[in-house]
Amino acid sequence: MRRLLGKSGVWLVGAAIILLTPAIFDSGFALSIMGQMGVAIIFALAYNMLLGQGGMLSFGHAVYFGLAGYFTIHYLTLMGDEVVGYFPVSLLPIFGGVVGLIFGIAIGFVSTRRAGTTFAMISLGFSEMVTALTLILVAFFNGEEGIQTDRWVGPEPLGITYGPDIQVYFLIGVWCFLATLAMYAITRTPFGRMSNAVRDNPERAQFVGYNTQRVRWLAFALSSFFAGLAGALHAINFEHVGFETVGLAQSGIVLFMVFIGGVRNFSGPILGAVLITLLTSTLGGITEAWLLYFGVFFVLMVIFAPGGLAGLIMLHEPVWKTDVRLLRGMILPYAGGLGTALIAGVGVIGLIELIYFSSHKLTGESRMVLLGVETSVFSAVPWLVCAAIAAGGIVLCRKSFPRMARSWNAAIDEVRARAAA
Amino acid sequence: MIFQKIGAGLLGLAMAGALTLPAVAQEPVRVGMIEPFSGPVAQIGIEVYESAQFMADRINAGGGVLGGRPLVIVRFDNAMNAEKTTQQVKKAIDEGIRFISQGVGSNHALNIIKQLEKHNKRNPEKSVLYLNHSAVTTAFTNELCSFWHFRFDANVDMKVAGLATQMGRDPNVKRIYMINQNYAYGKSFQAIARIMIAQRTSAELVGDDLIVPFGKVLDFTPYVAKIKSADADTVLTGNWGADMVRLVKATADAGLDVQFYSIYGGLPVSINGYGIEAGMAVRMKQITEMHLNDYQQDELTPIMAAYLAKYGHTWYGDRQRLIWEMFAKALNKAGSDDPVAVAYALEGMTHPGPNGEIWMRAEDHQIHFPLVVSTLDDRAPRKIVYEKQNLGVGWKTDGWVSREDLTLTTTCDMKRPT
């Protein structure tokens, strides 16, 4: 009973977050970002059905996301022109999902016959082809301009028009919750387990009687369904679909989200989707060099934390499950590690900002405000100070990181000892 | 990361602070500039921002607008992504900004037009006006025209009409080969050019190709071979970016004796890309509202010198000056920063331009001014400076096209707020 409550507790907290955040962040920009997060969460979870649970690396999953968006936009427009029958806007994501599913079944039939690199390359090929088609089949895709629409169509049940952003936010919120629940349920089914088995050891899975190709195909189709659902919501959110939505960059960003969040944990993609959406939509307004920080962050994650953020957190699961008090001994070393990393980070970021500023001459001036201090890029002082902070931080990190690792080891040893006892 | 944010945030604050220094501490009139400031095409956005900032500084040094209020340009980075443009419009509106300026990428412009139409309909008390400085799709002032959109650049139809007028005067233009990019802009170039070549020249159109746009074509040699075998003497193209650079490089490399009539072939960033020698070899021609060796307003000379000194670039074209001068004039005429009042003030406004009077047509919100066709030439008196490097070439005028010759009919049926 307690376990059941613990399980549903997570979902209740999730629902509460979806319901309450607009009360705190209510500007149009914030609502737009939060809506985007919801869409990203669905898309990232769908993508992880492939990468994390099925072991299929795709460079073209945005195809299903984007195509569903295009179909949804067209449906909305046709509905506005009263060419097609009325279909509640609230249920359009289902329509998008079905579009994704159909394309997923069709393309998946050929692409999932192989796993691994072949699959990745086919996905890349389809991605490039569909992107090119957006410029060729202009009547459907309308080239680089994409398609605009008005989501305010049809009857207004309960006064819901989807004119105001807040209504769209809740539409996304509800669908995000339902889709997450559904995708979680799928991981618990025999099919979910089968998908894992095919990922980990295809030969063995085949030997015990599974058709590995069929399993991959099914996983691919289901994943495309949810990607399409996300695509439809994306189209409703922005009232626009452009060629970027089917492109390689869109596929790349969802890969970033899933990997940084963590592929081996169900909640990893959620974490990644929220974080990356936040970073991409706000960092650009703060620093010119945001794409660089973004890339460096990703590379460092791949090298040092291939399990993603969720993987890092789950390293500590046995500790808090055994005894929360064990975490107390880790606070100091961890604070030390984070502190020194912060110092090194400040130094390195300072240097990068200095280089960016002096090479871009955006203001045509030599004075800039660096980390709250006004300085001149022609003076050696800021360069030396930043270099010194960076070097000092890195030296300190070399001391603090092993301490962090030791404290974790100690805690884990304690956990093992208790488990043995 | 956190420190970075704080630091950079302070950087932004301090920059905004520095801008407000010349004027008295009055509430500024803010304009949101939504352009690519990061990613592979950021260079264009940065140059646009520089000239806008330069003009805002000048206006503020002269006392600002509306009796002492400073003009402030706020940058919003769209990273050349259409969804991000939509989001940044929302952000600008959240921050209480009532004027938006953009021009790089017609797809982004279209997004802004459509978004503002919806926003202004849903929130008439918080309406927002869009000042388009370079997005040239003709439809924005034809069937897609909007009360909330003003264009301060000649549209594709006008530019092609100007090129055709000059080609009609040029005895060397007998056989024209057209190459354009296969997307909305390139296709509208193609459509109007077919009409204008027939109307304004006696030349023959011997080739008409659309290429896959945005740098996808790596090898232009087959196109060069087609130009050669069609025996063309003139290439007419709307290409820009890598599609322009590679076409010029391949043509010059094959030693073809043709001349280029273009819209964007003369951008300093393109000249840098294809190289001066290749540009001279194809006798690259461009169409602009003025160029550094041909203008009649003496006041432009110190402006160009000051800009060059500050940013290390030649003043290219003049619309980046005209847009802000006209905007400031409209604010003062309206007597308030209410977008509706400013829009009505802009309608039908006339203003002194680099070569005669310019006019904002009320019917469709399209600016009208004379255009000049000029050729890249190393004997031109003033040379182009780009990124502080003197390129050793300048522009020489082939001929001016009068405002009357560029005034085309519009299909716009403007809906004005009541």
Add this chain to the structure above:
Amino acid sequence: MTALEVLLFSLFNGILYGLLLFMLSSGLTLIFSMMGILNFAHASFFMLGAYFAYQISKYVGFWPALIFAPLIVGVVGALIERYGLRPVHKFGHVAELLLTFGLAFVIEEVVQMIWGKAPVPYEIPQSLKFPAFNWLGLDYSAYRVFMVLISVAIFVGLYAFIKRTRVGLIIQAALSHPGIVGTLGHNVPRIFMLVFGFGSGLAGIAGVLGGNALGTEPAMAIQLGTIVFVVIVVGGLGSLGGALIASIFIGILTNIAVSYDISFRGFFMALGVSKDAVGVGSDLVNMTSAGISPILPYLLLVLMLIVRPRGLFGKRDV
């Protein structure tokens, strides 16, 4: 041009273009055949080669740049292998691929940070700027001939190196049997580092030679990033000869598509699309082979992977 001349021209020019593609992808196929890594940052190394060459040739001219720029790119590649790829090797090929995916971002941003966002004026050397010969009214510059020669030299050199030299054999063995090669006293990780550095250096050479022909700008890596994959996958992953054939095939294919400008009107009308169709139908009827020439390689890629996943000359599936 007569019909025969058009055909000959398309074949000839297709081969020239194909050899440029081969030069671009040779390093990638080498790295894959030796190490099994699909390097997504390969085009970024190409870009680095072009930018380094621009910088060096500004001071000491083109010829030293042709030597030193690839060397520097090779060192950068080796460092990336040592400190980036080697630590993630144990997590498998997906992690390696993701690392190079991220590196492509980082390299593009670093290039923008150092050289700015505008194209740089990296020009063909004056000493090779004269027309070497003229055919069908088109000049072919000495520089293009030089590019072709280098490309052929790379193929011959690599082929001989892998098949004929002891080092080449050790490298091949190190991929299939790292344990045994290690026991025999060879330092396998160091071999991998050198191979990766060498492959990156080849991309660097392509950058030096291609940068001034295609234009040197931050977007060049993105524009070329995927076409090199098509070449090596169609040719058969890890097959040098396959990459050469695939490059030339793609070169000829795109040239013929543009030169002949075939209309698909008949094809789609046979499928039942009316010639006066509106919407998508009209797009299909008006589609020409020139208009779709840049996507032909991707179509080829997908078809190849469906019909013959090992590519033209691959020994095993991708």
